[in-house]
Amino acid sequence: MGCGSSKTNKVIEPETKIEIDVSEEHDDNENKNEQSPSPPNNELKKSSLAISSKNYKLNYFDFTGRAELLRLIFAVSNTPFTDQRIKFKDWKNEKKNAPLEQLPYLEVDDNPILVQSMAIARYLAKEMNLAGRDTYDQVRVDLVLDLCKEFTDCFSIYIVPEMLNPTDEKEEIIQHFIDILALRYLKNIETLIENFGQNNYAVGDQLTVADLFIHDLVTNMIKLNSAILENYPKLKKHKSQVEENENLKFYLDTRDRKKLE
Ligand SMILES: N[C@@H](CCC(=O)N[C@@H](CS)C(=O)NCC(=O)O)C(=O)O
Structure with missing residues (x-):
């Protein structure tokens, strides 16, 4: 597990999906934000999930780990977000931007930064109607x-x-x-x-x-x-x-x- 050379900053639109792996190193080419076919429109129309208009920026290393559940929530709810991937080699410099000097952290509009992956997952689940009916x-x-x-x-x-x-x-x-x-x-x-x-x-x-x-x-x-x-x-x-x-x-x-x- 490891990363290539530079920090990547990907805006994940509903039609843009990316590669993630828990254990393997990715080079810069693999990190390109490639366009993929859109999800089927009929499914999006059928979906009861709210599509949030907030600006989300998820900061994590370039692998699945503790961020993948959060990425899955964004994917299922078809919510655009910026998938900020930090290379290991840049972490020393980037650490000062992380409130607890750890990843992941989530930026939501101009609000104070959210930390702790499970709290973030619960928050996003509530926002995207994935937390349970009652x-x-x-x-x-x-x-x-x-x-x-x-x-x-x-x-x-x-x-x-x-x-x-x-x-x-x-x-x-x-x-x-x-x-x-x-x-x-x-x-x-x-x-x-x-x-x-x-x-x-x-x-x-x-x-x-x-x-x-x-x-x-x-x-x-x-x-x-x-x-x-x-x-x-x-x-x-x-x-x-x-x-x-x-x-x-x-x-x-x-x-x-x-x-x-
Ligand atoms: N309880 C925290 C744990 C966060 C954590 O351990 N993050 C690791 C990556 S999975 C990290 O930032 N390691 C780098 C460091 O501590 O310098 C959470 O769930 O968000």
Whole structure:
């Protein structure tokens, strides 16, 4: 994982999607803000999500990490935002602009800068009608987010260091992670989907930010073991259901296709 030479500053319009990867280095060519086909118009008309007119600027490193959930929210709600990607080599200089000297942070119009990825995710979810219909849906969405966050923290502790600087124990550590921690957390996420969701959504019968976080962490698990979902049938169905969303599908297709180029 790492970055190329300079800071990139991309305005993500609804029809403009980009490549993101949790673990691989990107060069400057890969960071060009290329135009892609627009999402299907009929889906946008059908969408019940609000399209905010605020100016959003998301600042993060040039990979998925803690910013990807936020990018997914923007993608699903078809909300334009500036995807400011900071290269590792520029971070020392850029750090002073980050209120807590950490990424991500979000600028919204001229308001004070927002920090803490999960607080930002909850805020954006409310703005984009992805937080759950009522307070009971919202608390269930919240607790799914909390569980997912615990799991991604484990991923950051055990797996990310091996991606950054692989050791001789890398395969063993990954296997141990899959056998012990992933087993516990993925089963628990399935239990919540079973208890709270309908039609393979995590909570209620519509897409929420909880679905997006589950999708993001499952994507990272599939990168560790491409067959992992064979052991988690509910998560497999959930992934298919979430990818029925045309805006998300468009974003993921474009992101994954660009990664292969
Ligand atoms: N709790 C914070 C954690 C932020 C965090 O750890 N950010 C890392 C990148 S994932 C960072 O900025 N590292 C660079 C540094 O600390 O200098 C959040 O969720 O936003």
